[in-house]
Amino acid sequence: MNNVITIFRRELGSYFATPVAYVFIVIFLIMSGALTFYLGHLYERGQADLNPFFQFHPWLYLFLVPAIAMRLWAEERKTGSIELLMTLPVSTGQAVVGKFLAAWVFIGIAVALTFPLWITVNYLGNPDNGVIFTAYLGSYLMAGGFLAIGACISAATRNQVIAFIITVVICFVFLLAGSPLVLNFFKAWIPQNIVDALSSLSFLTHYASIARGVIDVRDVIYFVSLIGCWLYANALVVDMKKTD
Amino acid sequence: MIDIEHLSKKFGHSVAVNDISFSVGSGEVLGFLGPNGAGKSTTMKMITGFLAPSSGVIRVCEYDVSRQPLEVKRRIGYLPEGASSYGEMTPFQYLEFIARVRGLKGRHKAERKKEVIERLHLEKVLNQSIETLSKGFKKRVGLAQAILHDPEVLILDEPTDGLDPNQKHEVREFIESIASEKVIVISTHILDEVDAICSRAIIIDDGRILVDDTPDGLRSRSSSNRLDDVFREITRASLT
Numbered sequence: 001m002n003n004v005i006t007i008f009r010r011e012l013g014s015y016f017a018t019p020v021a022y023v024f025i026v027i028f029l030i031m032s033g034a035l036t037f038y039l040g041h042l043y044e045r046g047q048a049d050l051n052p053f054f055q056f057h058p059w060l061y062l063f064l065v066p067a068i069a070m071r072l073w074a075e076e077r078k079t080g081s082i083e084l085l086m087t088l089p090v091s092t093g094q095a096v097v098g099k100f101l102a103a104w105v106f107i108g109i110a111v112a113l114t115f116p117l118w119i120t121v122n123y124l125g126n127p128d129n130g131v132i133f134t135a136y137l138g139s140y141l142m143a144g145g146f147l148a149i150g151a152c153i154s155a156a157t158r159n160q161v162i163a164f165i166i167t168v169v170i171c172f173v174f175l176l177a178g179s180p181l182v183l184n185f186f187k188a189w190i191p192q193n194i195v196d197a198l199s200s201l202s203f204l205t206h207y208a209s210i211a212r213g214v215i216d217v218r219d220v221i222y223f224v225s226l227i228g229c230w231l232y233a234n235a236l237v238v239d240m241k242k243t244d
Numbered sequence: 245m246i247d248i249e250h251l252s253k254k255f256g257h258s259v260a261v262n263d264i265s266f267s268v269g270s271g272e273v274l275g276f277l278g279p280n281g282a283g284k285s286t287t288m289k290m291i292t293g294f295l296a297p298s299s300g301v302i303r304v305c306e307y308d309v310s311r312q313p314l315e316v317k318r319r320i321g322y323l324p325e326g327a328s329s330y331g332e333m334t335p336f337q338y339l340e341f342i343a344r345v346r347g348l349k350g351r352h353k354a355e356r357k358k359e360v361i362e363r364l365h366l367e368k369v370l371n372q373s374i375e376t377l378s379k380g381f382k383k384r385v386g387l388a389q390a391i392l393h394d395p396e397v398l399i400l401d402e403p404t405d406g407l408d409p410n411q412k413h414e415v416r417e418f419i420e421s422i423a424s425e426k427v428i429v430i431s432t433h434i435l436d437e438v439d440a441i442c443s444r445a446i447i448i449d450d451g452r453i454l455v456d457d458t459p460d461g462l463r464s465r466s467s468s469n470r471l472d473d474v475f476r477e478i479t480r481a482s483l484t
Contacts, residue, residue: 080328
C-alpha cells in the first residue's frame with residue numbers, strides 16, 4: 001500500500017511539473033463549457049439541470065482521456081525509466097495501480113473544476129442536486145473506464161501516438177457497443193450471443209442511467225470490473241513488454 | 245552474495261547469454277568486460293530481476309531472483325545503462341521518491357539523503373530538473389539513487405561511460421571508497437578502469453565467459469603485459 005501511495009504521489013506531481021496538467025485542465029474546461037452552452041443550449045432550454053453538460057462527457061473523454069493515458073507506460077519505456085521502476089522493490093501490480101490512480105485523480109481534479117456550472121444552475125433555479133451528484137459520479141467512473149483501457153494500451157507500445165489512436169478506437173467501440181454502427185460490423189461474422197454480450201458492454205447505456213440520477217448497482221459493478229479487468233491486463237502487458 | 249548457475253537468456257533464436265556460472269563475494273569488485281553486445285547488460289538486467297532468465301538460477305544474498313524478486317530488489321542498488329531516470333523531477337524530488345520506495349523513514353532517511361548528496365556533490369543541482377543536467381551529473385544522480393539505501397549489492401552498468409576524465413576519476417574513487425563492505429559488479433569497456441578498481445575481471449563475449457581472473461593474472465596472459473592486448477587477443481579468438 002505504501003508503495004502504491006509513493007508511486008501515486010510521484011506520478012501526480014509529475015503532471016504538474018510539466019505543462020501537461022495545465023493544458024489539459026484548461027482545454028477540458030473550455031470544451032465542456034462550450035459544448036454545454038452552444039450545443040447543449042443550457043440557457044435556452046429554460047431548465048435548471050446539468051443534462052446538457054453531462055451528455056457530452058463521453059465524447060469529451062473519448063479524446064481527452066486517451067491523451068492522458070497514452071504517456072502512462074509508453075513514456076516510461078521510451079525514456080528507459082521503466083528499468084529503474086521495475087528494479088525498485090515495487091511489484092508490477094503496485095506500479096499499475098499507483099499510476100492509474102494518479103491519472104484518475106488528475107482527471108478528477110479537472111472534472112471537479114467544472115463546479116461553477118453546478119453553482120450556476122443552483123443560482124438560476126432549483127435543480128435536483130442528488131441527480132447532479134450521481135451524474136458526476138457516473139461520469140467519473142466512466143472516465144476511469146476509458147483511462148484503464150488507455151493505460152493498458154500504453155503499456156503495449158513505446159510510441160505515444162500509436163497508444164493514443166488505438167485507445168481512441170477501442171474506447172469508441174466500447175462507447176458505442178450497443179449501437180447499430182458497432183453491432184452491424186460484428187453481426188456478419190460473430191455468433192448472435194456474443195453480439196448480445198458485446199452490446200451489453202456499452203459505456204453509453206451504463207452511463208445514461210447513472211447520468212439520469214439512477215444508481216443501479218449493476219452499472220457501478222460494470223465500470224468497476226471493467227477497470228479491474230483492464231488494469232489486470234495492464235500488469236500482464238507490462239511484464240511481457242517491459243524489456244522490448 | 246551473488247551466485248549464478250548455468251544462466252542463459254535467449255531472445256527469439258539469438259542467444260544473448262549462454263550458460264554462464266560465477267559467484268561474487270563480499271568485498272569483491274567484479275569488472276564485467278566484453279565487446280558491445282557481448283551479454284554484459286543482459287546479465288546485469290537478469291541479476292536485478294528486470295529480465296527473466298530463459299534458464300538457470302540467480303541467487304542474491306541467498307534469495308532466488310525468480311522466486312523472491314522483491315527481497316532481491318531490496319538488497320540491490322542498480323545503475324541502469326544510460327542512468328535513465330525521471331527527467332522532469334529534480335534530484336531532490338527524485339531521491340525523496342527513491343527513499344520512500346526503499347522504505348527509508350524519518351531521521352535515517354534524512355541522513356542517508358544528506359550523505360549521498362554530499363558524497364556525489366549534488367548540492368548545486370538539487371533543484372534543477374534532471375533532464376537539464378549534464379551527462380556527468382545525470383550519472384551521479386543515478387549513482388546516488390543506487391546507493392541511497394546502502395545496499396549490500398551494487399550493480400553498475402557502465403558507471404563512467406560518457407564522463408570526462410575528472411568525473412571518471414571521481415566515480416572510481418567513490419567506488420573504491422565503498423568497495424570493502426559491498427559486492428560490486430561493474431560493466432565497462434575501459435580497461436584502465438579494471439586495473440584501477442576491480443579485484444577481479446570476467447571477460448564475456450557472445451554470451452560466454454572467456455576469462456575469469458584478477459587484473460594482474462589477466463595481464464600476465466599477454467606477452468606485452470598490457471590489458472588492451474589481452475582483451476583483443478581473447479575476444480578476437482572467439483570471433484574465428
